[in-house]
Amino acid sequence: MKKIALLISLSLVTTLIIHAQQAHVVVITVDGFRPEFYKDPSWGMVHLRQAMASGAYSDGVRGVFPSVTYPSHTTIVTGVKPIKHGIYYNTPLEPQGATGKWYWEYDSLKVPTLWSAAKKAGLTTACVMWPVTVHAPITWRIPEYWFLPKTKGEQKDNVGGMSKEANPAGLFEEIQENVGGKMAYDYFPSDINNARMTTYLIMKYKPAFTAVHIADVDHFEHEQGRDGDKVRSAVASADQAIKTILDAVDKAGLKEQTTIIVTGDHGFVDIHTQLNPNVLLAKAGLIDNENKANWKAFFHSSGGSTFLHLRDKKDEQSLTRIKAILNQLPSGQQKLFRIVDRQALDKVGSDPNAVLALAPIQGVTFGNDTDGELTRPVKGGTHGYYPDFKEIETGFVAFGKGIRPRVVIPQMGLEDIAPLIAHLLHFDFPSADGILYPGLLDKEH
Numbered sequence: 001m002k003k004i005a006l007l008i009s010l011s012l013v014t015t016l017i018i019h020a021q022q023a024h025v026v027v028i029t030v031d032g033f034r035p036e037f038y039k040d041p042s043w044g045m046v047h048l049r050q051a052m053a054s055g056a057y058s059d060g061v062r063g064v065f066p067s068v069t070y071p072s073h074t075t076i077v078t079g080v081k082p083i084k085h086g087i088y089y090n091t092p093l094e095p096q097g098a099t100g101k102w103y104w105e106y107d108s109l110k111v112p113t114l115w116s117a118a119k120k121a122g123l124t125t126a127c128v129m130w131p132v133t134v135h136a137p138i139t140w141r142i143p144e145y146w147f148l149p150k151t152k153g154e155q156k157d158n159v160g161g162m163s164k165e166a167n168p169a170g171l172f173e174e175i176q177e178n179v180g181g182k183m184a185y186d187y188f189p190s191d192i193n194n195a196r197m198t199t200y201l202i203m204k205y206k207p208a209f210t211a212v213h214i215a216d217v218d219h220f221e222h223e224q225g226r227d228g229d230k231v232r233s234a235v236a237s238a239d240q241a242i243k244t245i246l247d248a249v250d251k252a253g254l255k256e257q258t259t260i261i262v263t264g265d266h267g268f269v270d271i272h273t274q275l276n277p278n279v280l281l282a283k284a285g286l287i288d289n290e291n292k293a294n295w296k297a298f299f300h301s302s303g304g305s306t307f308l309h310l311r312d313k314k315d316e317q318s319l320t321r322i323k324a325i326l327n328q329l330p331s332g333q334q335k336l337f338r339i340v341d342r343q344a345l346d347k348v349g350s351d352p353n354a355v356l357a358l359a360p361i362q363g364v365t366f367g368n369d370t371d372g373e374l375t376r377p378v379k380g381g382t383h384g385y386y387p388d389f390k391e392i393e394t395g396f397v398a399f400g401k402g403i404r405p406r407v408v409i410p411q412m413g414l415e416d417i418a419p420l421i422a423h424l425l426h427f428d429f430p431s432a433d434g435i436l437y438p439g440l441l442d443k444e445h
Contacts, residue, residue: 021257022208022257023208023257023258023259023401023402023424023425023426024206024207024208024209024210024249024254024257024258024259024401025208025209025210025258025259025260025261025421025424025425026198026202026210026211026212026245026249026258026259026260026261027076027209027210027211027212027261027262027263027417027421028211028212028214028241028242028245028260028261028262028263029073029076029130029211029212029213029214029262029263029264029265030214030217030238030262030263030264030395031069031213031214031215031216031217031218031219031264031265032215032217032218032221032264032265032266032267032268032383033217033238033262033263033264033265033394033395034226034264034267034268034393034394034395035057035058035059035060035061035393035394035395037235037395038052038057038262038395038397039057039059043232043235044232044235044236044239045235045236045238045239045242046239047239047240047242047243047246048239048242048262048397051242051246051260051397051399052397052399054399054405055260055397055398055399055400055403055405056397056398056399056403056404056405056406056407056408056409056440057395057396057397057398057407057408057409058395058396058397058408058409058410058411058412059408059409059410059411060390060393060394060395060410060411061263061264061393061394061395061396061411061412061413061414062387062393062411062412062413062414063075063265063266063267063387063392063393063394063413063414064081064082064348064349064350064387064414065082065305065345065348065349065350065357065386065387066089066302066303066304066305066307066350066384066385067265067266067267067304067305067383067384067385067386067387067392068089068090068265068266068302068303068383068384069090069131069215069218069265069266070087070089070090070102070103070131070132071085071087071088071089071090072264072265072266072394072414073130073131073132073213073265074087074109074113074131074132075414075415075418076263076265076414076417076418077113077114077115077130077211077418078109078111078112078113078114078415078418078431078432079415079416079417079418079419079422079429079431079432079433079434080111080349080415080431080432080433080434081348081349081350081415081433082349082350082351083345083346083349083350083351083352084110084111084349084433085109085110085111086108086109086110086111087103087108087109087132088307088350088351088353088354089103089300089302089307089351090102090103090302091103093298093300093309093353095287095292095295095298095309095311096292096293096295097292098368099148100148100149100156101148102131103131103132104131104132104134104143104144104145105132105134105135106132106133106134106135106136106137107135108132109132111431112429112431113136114209114418114421114422114429115127115133115136115137115138115209116137117422117427117428117429118208118209118425118427119137119139120427121425121426121427123207123208123209123425123427124139124140124205124206124207124208124209125137125138125139125140125207125208125209125210125211126138126139126140126141126198126201126202126205126207126209126210126211127140127141127142127143127210127211127212128142128194128197128198128201128210128211128212128213129142129143129144129162129194129212129213129214129215130143130144130211130212130213131144131213134165135165138167139167139205139207140167140168140171140201140205140207141165141166141167141171142162142166142171142172142175142197143162143165143166144162144213145161145162145164145165146158146160146161146162147160147161147164158190159172175197175200175201178200178204179196179197179199179200190214190215190216191214191215191216191234191237191238191240191241192237192240192241192244194212194213194214194241195212195214195240195241195242195244195245196244197212198210198212198244198245198248199244199245199247199248202245202248202249202252202254203248203251203252206252206254208425209421209425212245214238214241216234216237216238217231217234217235217238218268219234220233220234221268221380221381222380222381222382223380223381224380224381225268225270225271225379225380225381226268226269226270226381226391242262245260246260255400256401257401258400258401259398259399259400259401259402259403259424260398260399260400261396261397261398261417261420261421262395262396262397262398263394263395263396263397263414263417264394264395265394265414266383266384266392266394267383267390267391267392267393267394268381268382268383268391268392269304269362269363269381269382269383269385269391269392270362270363270380270381271363271364271365271378271379271380271381271382272363272364272377272378272379273336273363273364273365273375273376273377273378274364274365274366274367274375274376274377274378275306275333275336275337275358275360275364275365275366275367275374275375276366276367276368276369276370276372276373276374276375276376277299277306277326277358277366277374278298278299278368278369278370279369279370279371279372279373279374280322280325280326280374281297281298281299281322281325281370282370282371284321284322284325286318286321286322287370289370289371295311296310296311296312296315296318297309297310297311297315297318297319297322298311299358299366299368300354300368301366301367301368301384302366302384303365303366303382303383303384303385304359304360304364304365304366304382304383304384304385304386304392305357305358305359305360305366305384305385305386306357306358306366307350307351307354307356307357308322308354308355308356308357308358309353309354309355310355313353313355319355319356323339323356326339326358333374333375335361336360336361336364337358337359337360337361337364338358338359339356339357339358340356340357340358340359340386341356342354342355342356345357348386348387359385359386360385362385362389362391365378365382365384393411394414396409396412396417398420398440401424402424402441402442403440403441403442404439404440404441404442404443405442407439407440409437409439409440412435412437413434413435414434415432415433415434416434416435416436416437417434418432418434419432419434419435419436420436420437420440423436423441
Protein backbone atom coordinates (compact mmCIF):
# COMPACT_ATOMS: atom_id res chain seq x y z
CA MET A 1 0.00 0.00 0.00
CA LYS A 2 2.90 2.34 0.82
CA LYS A 3 4.38 1.74 -2.64
CA ILE A 4 1.02 2.55 -4.26
CA ALA A 5 0.72 5.72 -2.19
CA LEU A 6 4.26 6.70 -3.11
CA LEU A 7 3.59 6.11 -6.80
CA ILE A 8 0.43 8.21 -6.62
CA SER A 9 2.33 10.99 -4.87
CA LEU A 10 5.10 10.91 -7.46
CA SER A 11 2.50 11.00 -10.23
CA LEU A 12 0.85 14.05 -8.68
CA VAL A 13 4.21 15.79 -8.28
CA THR A 14 5.10 15.02 -11.90
CA THR A 15 1.73 16.40 -13.04
CA LEU A 16 2.27 19.58 -11.02
CA ILE A 17 5.77 20.05 -12.44
CA ILE A 18 4.53 19.59 -16.01
CA HIS A 19 1.68 22.02 -15.35
CA ALA A 20 4.09 24.56 -13.84
CA GLN A 21 6.31 24.34 -16.93
CA GLN A 22 3.45 24.59 -19.44
CA ALA A 23 3.58 27.79 -21.47
CA HIS A 24 0.38 29.77 -21.95
CA VAL A 25 -0.44 32.48 -24.49
CA VAL A 26 -3.46 34.79 -24.37
CA VAL A 27 -4.21 36.88 -27.47
CA ILE A 28 -6.65 39.77 -27.14
CA THR A 29 -7.71 41.59 -30.30
CA VAL A 30 -9.35 44.98 -30.05
CA ASP A 31 -11.27 45.54 -33.27
CA GLY A 32 -10.15 48.85 -34.76
CA PHE A 33 -7.08 48.97 -32.48
CA ARG A 34 -4.68 51.81 -33.27
CA PRO A 35 -1.12 52.42 -31.97
CA GLU A 36 -2.00 55.80 -30.47
CA PHE A 37 -4.38 54.07 -28.07
CA TYR A 38 -1.39 52.80 -26.09
CA LYS A 39 1.25 55.36 -27.11
CA ASP A 40 -0.84 58.44 -26.21
CA PRO A 41 -1.93 58.50 -22.53
CA SER A 42 -4.91 60.74 -23.33
CA TRP A 43 -6.75 57.71 -24.73
CA GLY A 44 -7.02 56.26 -21.24
CA MET A 45 -5.62 52.75 -21.72
CA VAL A 46 -4.08 52.92 -18.25
CA HIS A 47 -3.87 49.19 -17.61
CA LEU A 48 -2.39 48.34 -21.00
CA ARG A 49 0.19 51.12 -20.71
CA GLN A 50 1.22 49.84 -17.28
CA ALA A 51 1.71 46.33 -18.65
CA MET A 52 3.45 47.62 -21.77
CA ALA A 53 6.14 49.24 -19.61
CA SER A 54 7.53 45.77 -18.87
CA GLY A 55 7.05 44.43 -22.38
CA ALA A 56 7.42 45.23 -26.08
CA TYR A 57 5.33 47.01 -28.66
CA SER A 58 5.20 48.08 -32.29
CA ASP A 59 4.75 51.59 -33.64
CA GLY A 60 2.43 50.08 -36.23
CA VAL A 61 1.31 46.77 -37.70
CA ARG A 62 0.74 46.52 -41.47
CA GLY A 63 -2.47 44.69 -42.26
CA VAL A 64 -3.90 42.77 -45.20
CA PHE A 65 -5.94 43.88 -48.21
CA PRO A 66 -8.77 44.45 -47.64
CA SER A 67 -7.97 45.60 -44.12
CA VAL A 68 -11.14 44.20 -42.54
CA THR A 69 -11.86 41.98 -39.55
CA TYR A 70 -12.21 38.40 -40.81
CA PRO A 71 -9.28 38.25 -43.24
CA SER A 72 -7.12 40.01 -40.62
CA HIS A 73 -8.01 37.70 -37.74
CA THR A 74 -7.40 34.72 -40.00
CA THR A 75 -3.94 36.05 -40.87
CA ILE A 76 -3.19 36.34 -37.14
CA VAL A 77 -3.83 32.60 -36.59
CA THR A 78 -2.36 31.35 -39.88
CA GLY A 79 0.64 33.59 -40.51
CA VAL A 80 -0.33 33.97 -44.17
CA LYS A 81 -2.29 36.50 -46.24
CA PRO A 82 -5.81 36.03 -47.68
CA ILE A 83 -4.59 34.77 -51.05
CA LYS A 84 -3.35 31.68 -49.19
CA HIS A 85 -5.75 31.26 -46.26
CA GLY A 86 -8.96 31.71 -48.25
CA ILE A 87 -10.89 34.26 -46.15
CA TYR A 88 -10.89 37.12 -48.61
CA TYR A 89 -13.53 39.41 -47.07
CA ASN A 90 -15.86 39.59 -44.09
CA THR A 91 -18.77 38.48 -46.25
CA PRO A 92 -18.95 36.23 -49.31
CA LEU A 93 -19.53 37.53 -52.82
CA GLU A 94 -23.33 37.78 -53.34
CA PRO A 95 -24.13 39.68 -56.56
CA GLN A 96 -27.80 38.72 -56.34
CA GLY A 97 -28.24 40.46 -53.01
CA ALA A 98 -26.57 40.28 -49.61
CA THR A 99 -28.08 37.68 -47.28
CA GLY A 100 -26.25 38.87 -44.16
CA LYS A 101 -23.97 35.83 -44.01
CA TRP A 102 -20.32 36.19 -43.02
CA TYR A 103 -17.35 33.84 -43.31
CA TRP A 104 -18.20 32.03 -40.06
CA GLU A 105 -17.20 28.45 -40.88
CA TYR A 106 -13.72 27.12 -40.20
CA ASP A 107 -13.91 24.76 -43.19
CA SER A 108 -13.56 27.81 -45.48
CA LEU A 109 -9.86 27.88 -44.56
CA LYS A 110 -7.24 26.47 -46.92
CA VAL A 111 -4.20 26.30 -44.61
CA PRO A 112 -3.28 25.08 -41.12
CA THR A 113 -4.03 27.33 -38.16
CA LEU A 114 -2.59 27.77 -34.70
CA TRP A 115 -5.70 25.91 -33.52
CA SER A 116 -4.91 22.82 -35.58
CA ALA A 117 -1.18 22.97 -34.82
CA ALA A 118 -1.79 23.28 -31.09
CA LYS A 119 -4.16 20.32 -31.15
CA LYS A 120 -1.56 18.27 -33.05
CA ALA A 121 0.98 19.20 -30.36
CA GLY A 122 -1.38 17.97 -27.64
CA LEU A 123 -2.22 21.43 -26.30
CA THR A 124 -5.62 22.70 -25.21
CA THR A 125 -7.11 25.87 -26.73
CA ALA A 126 -9.98 28.28 -26.17
CA CYS A 127 -11.61 31.15 -28.04
CA VAL A 128 -14.25 33.75 -27.30
CA MET A 129 -15.92 35.53 -30.22
CA TRP A 130 -13.01 34.80 -32.55
CA PRO A 131 -13.94 35.04 -36.25
CA VAL A 132 -14.05 31.98 -38.54
CA THR A 133 -14.20 29.42 -35.72
CA VAL A 134 -17.54 27.64 -36.23
CA HIS A 135 -16.57 23.92 -36.10
CA ALA A 136 -12.90 24.82 -35.51
CA PRO A 137 -10.69 22.26 -33.68
CA ILE A 138 -10.73 24.31 -30.47
CA THR A 139 -11.09 22.60 -27.09
CA TRP A 140 -13.38 25.25 -25.56
CA ARG A 141 -15.02 27.33 -28.24
CA ILE A 142 -17.40 30.30 -28.15
CA PRO A 143 -17.27 31.39 -31.81
CA GLU A 144 -18.34 34.67 -33.35
CA TYR A 145 -21.61 33.59 -34.93
CA TRP A 146 -25.17 34.89 -34.91
CA PHE A 147 -28.60 33.89 -36.14
CA LEU A 148 -29.75 36.15 -38.96
CA PRO A 149 -32.99 38.13 -38.48
CA LYS A 150 -36.07 36.19 -39.61
CA THR A 151 -38.20 39.26 -40.24
CA LYS A 152 -37.57 42.86 -41.22
CA GLY A 153 -36.64 44.97 -38.24
CA GLU A 154 -35.67 42.00 -36.09
CA GLN A 155 -32.19 42.08 -34.53
CA LYS A 156 -29.54 39.42 -35.11
CA ASP A 157 -29.28 36.88 -32.29
CA ASN A 158 -25.71 36.76 -30.98
CA VAL A 159 -26.53 34.77 -27.85
CA GLY A 160 -28.48 32.09 -29.70
CA GLY A 161 -25.75 31.72 -32.30
CA MET A 162 -22.93 31.45 -29.75
CA SER A 163 -24.91 28.93 -27.72
CA LYS A 164 -25.67 26.71 -30.72
CA GLU A 165 -22.10 26.60 -32.03
CA ALA A 166 -20.27 26.43 -28.70
CA ASN A 167 -17.98 23.47 -28.08
CA PRO A 168 -18.50 21.37 -26.09
CA ALA A 169 -22.29 21.58 -26.23
CA GLY A 170 -23.63 23.51 -23.27
CA LEU A 171 -20.41 25.50 -22.72
CA PHE A 172 -22.13 28.86 -23.21
CA GLU A 173 -24.80 27.97 -20.65
CA GLU A 174 -22.11 26.72 -18.27
CA ILE A 175 -20.35 30.07 -18.51
CA GLN A 176 -23.55 32.05 -18.01
CA GLU A 177 -24.39 30.03 -14.93
CA ASN A 178 -20.97 30.63 -13.41
CA VAL A 179 -20.17 34.25 -14.28
CA GLY A 180 -23.30 35.98 -13.06
CA GLY A 181 -26.31 35.02 -15.11
CA LYS A 182 -27.65 35.98 -18.53
CA MET A 183 -25.39 38.33 -20.49
CA ALA A 184 -26.63 41.15 -22.68
CA TYR A 185 -25.00 41.66 -26.08
CA ASP A 186 -25.70 45.27 -26.82
CA TYR A 187 -22.71 47.54 -27.32
CA PHE A 188 -20.55 48.53 -24.33
CA PRO A 189 -21.54 45.47 -22.23
CA SER A 190 -20.28 43.07 -24.89
CA ASP A 191 -16.54 43.76 -24.37
CA ILE A 192 -16.83 43.18 -20.64
CA ASN A 193 -18.97 40.09 -21.22
CA ASN A 194 -16.40 38.65 -23.62
CA ALA A 195 -13.74 39.32 -20.99
CA ARG A 196 -15.86 37.62 -18.32
CA MET A 197 -16.30 34.54 -20.51
CA THR A 198 -12.57 34.47 -21.17
CA THR A 199 -11.75 34.73 -17.46
CA TYR A 200 -14.00 31.76 -16.72
CA LEU A 201 -12.28 29.59 -19.33
CA ILE A 202 -8.81 30.60 -18.13
CA MET A 203 -9.55 30.02 -14.45
CA LYS A 204 -11.54 26.81 -14.91
CA TYR A 205 -9.70 25.06 -17.76
CA LYS A 206 -6.30 26.80 -18.06
CA PRO A 207 -5.94 26.42 -21.86
CA ALA A 208 -2.46 26.70 -23.35
CA PHE A 209 -3.67 29.08 -26.07
CA THR A 210 -6.60 31.44 -25.60
CA ALA A 211 -7.82 34.08 -28.06
CA VAL A 212 -10.59 36.62 -27.53
CA HIS A 213 -11.98 39.27 -29.88
CA ILE A 214 -13.58 42.44 -28.50
CA ALA A 215 -15.31 44.73 -30.95
CA ASP A 216 -16.95 47.81 -29.41
CA VAL A 217 -14.19 50.22 -30.44
CA ASP A 218 -14.75 49.33 -34.09
CA HIS A 219 -18.51 49.87 -33.75
CA PHE A 220 -18.14 53.42 -32.47
CA GLU A 221 -15.32 54.32 -34.85
CA HIS A 222 -17.73 53.44 -37.67
CA GLU A 223 -20.27 55.75 -36.07
CA GLN A 224 -18.04 58.68 -35.05
CA GLY A 225 -14.82 58.27 -36.98
CA ARG A 226 -11.33 58.18 -35.50
CA ASP A 227 -12.27 60.24 -32.44
CA GLY A 228 -15.39 60.99 -30.42
CA ASP A 229 -16.82 60.59 -26.94
CA LYS A 230 -18.19 57.12 -27.68
CA VAL A 231 -14.90 56.02 -29.25
CA ARG A 232 -12.95 57.12 -26.19
CA SER A 233 -15.41 55.42 -23.85
CA ALA A 234 -15.09 52.20 -25.87
CA VAL A 235 -11.29 52.38 -25.74
CA ALA A 236 -11.45 52.74 -21.95
CA SER A 237 -13.91 49.83 -21.80
CA ALA A 238 -11.53 47.69 -23.87
CA ASP A 239 -8.75 48.56 -21.43
CA GLN A 240 -10.93 47.42 -18.53
CA ALA A 241 -11.70 44.17 -20.40
CA ILE A 242 -7.96 43.59 -20.82
CA LYS A 243 -7.40 44.21 -17.10
CA THR A 244 -10.17 41.73 -16.25
CA ILE A 245 -8.38 39.03 -18.27
CA LEU A 246 -4.99 39.88 -16.75
CA ASP A 247 -6.46 39.52 -13.28
CA ALA A 248 -7.88 36.10 -14.21
CA VAL A 249 -4.47 34.91 -15.40
CA ASP A 250 -3.02 35.99 -12.06
CA LYS A 251 -5.81 34.40 -9.99
CA ALA A 252 -5.44 31.15 -11.95
CA GLY A 253 -1.80 31.00 -10.85
CA LEU A 254 -0.57 31.28 -14.43
CA LYS A 255 1.03 34.73 -14.49
CA GLU A 256 4.62 33.48 -14.54
CA GLN A 257 3.91 31.04 -17.38
CA THR A 258 1.78 33.32 -19.55
CA THR A 259 2.51 35.67 -22.46
CA ILE A 260 -0.13 38.29 -23.23
CA ILE A 261 -0.45 39.71 -26.75
CA VAL A 262 -2.81 42.64 -27.38
CA THR A 263 -3.24 43.42 -31.04
CA GLY A 264 -5.91 44.31 -33.60
CA ASP A 265 -7.04 43.91 -37.16
CA HIS A 266 -6.94 47.36 -38.77
CA GLY A 267 -6.85 51.08 -38.15
CA PHE A 268 -9.53 53.59 -39.15
CA VAL A 269 -10.11 56.46 -41.56
CA ASP A 270 -12.62 59.33 -41.33
CA ILE A 271 -14.92 59.33 -44.37
CA HIS A 272 -17.02 61.91 -46.21
CA THR A 273 -17.88 60.43 -49.64
CA GLN A 274 -19.10 57.04 -50.87
CA LEU A 275 -18.55 55.75 -54.40
CA ASN A 276 -20.91 53.11 -55.83
CA PRO A 277 -19.17 51.70 -58.93
CA ASN A 278 -21.85 49.03 -59.46
CA VAL A 279 -24.07 51.89 -60.61
CA LEU A 280 -21.71 52.22 -63.58
CA LEU A 281 -21.95 48.48 -64.29
CA ALA A 282 -25.74 48.58 -64.17
CA LYS A 283 -25.84 51.49 -66.64
CA ALA A 284 -23.54 49.49 -68.93
CA GLY A 285 -25.86 46.47 -68.80
CA LEU A 286 -23.39 44.32 -66.87
CA ILE A 287 -25.78 44.19 -63.88
CA ASP A 288 -29.51 43.73 -64.42
CA ASN A 289 -31.45 45.41 -61.61
CA GLU A 290 -34.65 43.71 -62.76
CA ASN A 291 -33.08 40.26 -62.66
CA LYS A 292 -30.07 40.16 -60.33
CA ALA A 293 -29.26 36.60 -61.42
CA ASN A 294 -28.40 38.00 -64.84
CA TRP A 295 -25.09 39.63 -63.95
CA LYS A 296 -21.79 39.70 -65.80
CA ALA A 297 -19.65 41.79 -63.44
CA PHE A 298 -19.89 42.98 -59.84
CA PHE A 299 -17.80 45.13 -57.49
CA HIS A 300 -17.66 43.57 -54.01
CA SER A 301 -17.10 46.35 -51.49
CA SER A 302 -15.08 46.14 -48.26
CA GLY A 303 -15.41 49.76 -47.14
CA GLY A 304 -12.12 51.32 -48.17
CA SER A 305 -11.75 49.02 -51.19
CA THR A 306 -13.83 47.21 -53.76
CA PHE A 307 -12.96 44.13 -55.81
CA LEU A 308 -14.17 43.43 -59.34
CA HIS A 309 -15.51 39.94 -60.05
CA LEU A 310 -16.56 38.56 -63.43
CA ARG A 311 -19.17 35.84 -63.69
CA ASP A 312 -17.02 34.34 -66.44
CA LYS A 313 -13.37 34.81 -65.49
CA LYS A 314 -12.45 34.61 -69.17
CA ASP A 315 -14.80 37.46 -70.12
CA GLU A 316 -12.12 39.79 -71.45
CA GLN A 317 -14.70 41.85 -73.34
CA SER A 318 -16.50 42.91 -70.16
CA LEU A 319 -13.20 43.62 -68.39
CA THR A 320 -12.07 45.84 -71.25
CA ARG A 321 -15.41 47.72 -71.14
CA ILE A 322 -15.13 48.27 -67.38
CA LYS A 323 -11.60 49.62 -67.64
CA ALA A 324 -12.76 52.00 -70.36
CA ILE A 325 -15.71 53.16 -68.23
CA LEU A 326 -13.39 53.92 -65.31
CA ASN A 327 -10.91 55.74 -67.54
CA GLN A 328 -13.70 57.84 -69.06
CA LEU A 329 -14.96 59.19 -65.75
CA PRO A 330 -14.51 62.94 -65.20
CA SER A 331 -11.00 63.73 -63.98
CA GLY A 332 -12.34 64.85 -60.59
CA GLN A 333 -13.92 61.44 -59.99
CA GLN A 334 -10.87 59.56 -61.28
CA LYS A 335 -8.79 61.30 -58.60
CA LEU A 336 -10.87 59.64 -55.88
CA PHE A 337 -9.34 56.19 -56.43
CA ARG A 338 -6.63 54.17 -58.13
CA ILE A 339 -6.90 50.86 -59.96
CA VAL A 340 -5.03 47.94 -58.36
CA ASP A 341 -4.30 45.38 -61.07
CA ARG A 342 -4.02 41.62 -60.68
CA GLN A 343 -0.23 41.69 -60.43
CA ALA A 344 -0.43 44.12 -57.51
CA LEU A 345 -3.17 42.03 -55.86
CA ASP A 346 -0.93 38.97 -56.06
CA LYS A 347 1.90 40.90 -54.44
CA VAL A 348 -0.23 42.15 -51.53
CA GLY A 349 -1.90 38.75 -51.13
CA SER A 350 -5.55 39.44 -51.98
CA ASP A 351 -8.48 37.41 -53.35
CA PRO A 352 -7.20 35.44 -56.36
CA ASN A 353 -10.68 35.49 -57.92
CA ALA A 354 -10.84 39.27 -58.34
CA VAL A 355 -9.61 40.67 -61.66
CA LEU A 356 -8.79 44.09 -60.19
CA ALA A 357 -9.60 46.29 -57.22
CA LEU A 358 -10.16 49.97 -56.57
CA ALA A 359 -8.33 51.69 -53.73
CA PRO A 360 -9.64 55.15 -52.83
CA ILE A 361 -7.96 58.17 -51.34
CA GLN A 362 -8.47 58.69 -47.62
CA GLY A 363 -11.95 59.96 -46.86
CA VAL A 364 -13.62 57.99 -49.65
CA THR A 365 -15.37 54.64 -49.20
CA PHE A 366 -17.21 52.22 -51.49
CA GLY A 367 -20.72 50.79 -51.44
CA ASN A 368 -22.46 47.90 -53.21
CA ASP A 369 -25.46 49.91 -54.45
CA THR A 370 -26.44 49.12 -58.03
CA ASP A 371 -28.83 52.03 -58.57
CA GLY A 372 -28.98 55.68 -57.55
CA GLU A 373 -26.09 58.11 -57.71
CA LEU A 374 -22.46 57.18 -58.28
CA THR A 375 -21.41 59.32 -55.30
CA ARG A 376 -23.16 60.34 -52.12
CA PRO A 377 -22.16 61.96 -48.82
CA VAL A 378 -21.41 59.78 -45.76
CA LYS A 379 -19.96 60.37 -42.31
CA GLY A 380 -18.19 58.44 -39.59
CA GLY A 381 -15.28 56.14 -40.30
CA THR A 382 -14.31 52.93 -42.04
CA HIS A 383 -11.42 50.62 -42.91
CA GLY A 384 -10.64 48.12 -45.68
CA TYR A 385 -8.05 50.37 -47.32
CA TYR A 386 -4.87 49.31 -49.06
CA PRO A 387 -2.39 48.84 -46.19
CA ASP A 388 0.23 51.41 -47.18
CA PHE A 389 -0.37 54.36 -44.82
CA LYS A 390 -0.17 54.91 -41.06
CA GLU A 391 -3.83 55.55 -40.26
CA ILE A 392 -4.86 52.06 -41.39
CA GLU A 393 -2.18 50.29 -39.34
CA THR A 394 -3.19 48.39 -36.22
CA GLY A 395 -1.21 47.90 -33.01
CA PHE A 396 0.77 45.28 -31.11
CA VAL A 397 1.75 45.02 -27.46
CA ALA A 398 3.29 41.90 -25.86
CA PHE A 399 4.41 41.24 -22.29
CA GLY A 400 4.92 38.40 -19.86
CA LYS A 401 6.80 35.14 -20.21
CA GLY A 402 9.37 35.04 -22.99
CA ILE A 403 9.07 38.72 -24.02
CA ARG A 404 12.13 40.94 -23.85
CA PRO A 405 11.34 44.23 -22.08
CA ARG A 406 11.51 47.66 -23.70
CA VAL A 407 11.71 46.50 -27.31
CA VAL A 408 10.08 48.68 -29.95
CA ILE A 409 9.53 47.40 -33.49
CA PRO A 410 8.89 50.31 -35.90
CA GLN A 411 6.67 48.22 -38.18
CA MET A 412 5.67 44.58 -38.37
CA GLY A 413 3.02 42.61 -40.26
CA LEU A 414 -0.06 40.79 -39.00
CA GLU A 415 1.44 37.61 -40.43
CA ASP A 416 4.34 37.96 -37.98
CA ILE A 417 2.19 37.23 -34.92
CA ALA A 418 1.52 33.52 -35.58
CA PRO A 419 5.23 32.49 -35.66
CA LEU A 420 5.73 34.26 -32.31
CA ILE A 421 2.80 32.41 -30.72
CA ALA A 422 3.97 29.05 -32.08
CA HIS A 423 7.46 29.69 -30.73
CA LEU A 424 6.17 30.66 -27.27
CA LEU A 425 4.05 27.49 -27.15
CA HIS A 426 6.96 25.33 -28.37
CA PHE A 427 5.48 23.78 -31.51
CA ASP A 428 6.47 23.94 -35.17
CA PHE A 429 4.38 26.01 -37.56
CA PRO A 430 6.20 25.87 -40.91
CA SER A 431 3.21 26.95 -43.02
CA ALA A 432 3.42 30.55 -41.73
CA ASP A 433 5.05 33.18 -43.93
CA GLY A 434 5.61 35.68 -41.13
CA ILE A 435 8.87 36.66 -39.44
CA LEU A 436 9.81 35.60 -35.94
CA TYR A 437 11.72 38.59 -34.57
CA PRO A 438 14.47 37.27 -32.25
CA GLY A 439 14.71 40.70 -30.64
CA LEU A 440 11.24 40.25 -29.12
CA LEU A 441 12.39 37.23 -27.11
CA ASP A 442 14.16 37.20 -23.78
CA LYS A 443 17.39 35.25 -23.31
CA GLU A 444 15.61 32.06 -22.26
CA HIS A 445 13.80 31.89 -25.62
